[in-house]
Amino acid sequence: xxxxxxxxxxxxxxxxxxxxxxxxxxxxxxxxxxxxxxxxxxxxxxxxxxxxxxxxxxxxxxxxxxxxxxxxxxxxxxxxxxxxxxxxxxxxxxxxxxxxxxxxxxxxxxxxxxxxxxxxxxxxxxxxxxxxxxxxxxxxxxxx
Numbered sequence: 001x002x003x004x005x006x007x008x009x010x011x012x013x014x015x016x017x018x019x020x021x022x023x024x025x026x027x028x029x030x031x032x033x034x035x036x037x038x039x040x041x042x043x044x045x046x047x048x049x050x051x052x053x054x055x056x057x058x059x060x061x062x063x064x065x066x067x068x069x070x071x072x073x074x075x076x077x078x079x080x081x082x083x084x085x086x087x088x089x090x091x092x093x094x095x096x097x098x099x100x101x102x103x104x105x106x107x108x109x110x111x112x113x114x115x116x117x118x119x120x121x122x123x124x125x126x127x128x129x130x131x132x133x134x135x136x137x138x139x140x141x142x143x144x
Contacts, residue, residue: 070121070122073092079103079114095142116133
């Protein structure tokens with residue numbers, strides 16, 4: 001499963017849990033307190049701990065994204081598509097998959113051309129990508 005899809009699913013699950021928590025706490029607070037300002041204060045008191053945990057999880061994910069070394073992929077540009085903000089969506093062949101193709105959006109990759117050897121650096125958690133043109137052919141594929 002691609003890292004971007006995993007991050008998207010985790011973000012959606014976190015948002016769903018937070019919404020469910022707010023609905024449940026709102027119902028409980030509304031049953032115990034009479035007015036909406038009282039409900040707001042009761043929600044704020046009860047939601048402090050879960051929100052702290054959500055913030056801790058988000059900060060840990062950001063730390064993991066920054067600390068894990070980026071994956072280095074030596075390949076050729078298979079297909080290109082210019083996207084907004086000067087980025088380029090690069091399609092490239094994936095080593096050891098029997099012809100599999102993957103893609104990532106590289107900012108500032110407008111100088112690349114089809115068939116050009118590139119070295120991609122892709123973050124492991126969110127799949128952010130940077131591309132750098134290489135001189136000579138890409139490194140040979142080594143499957144283990």
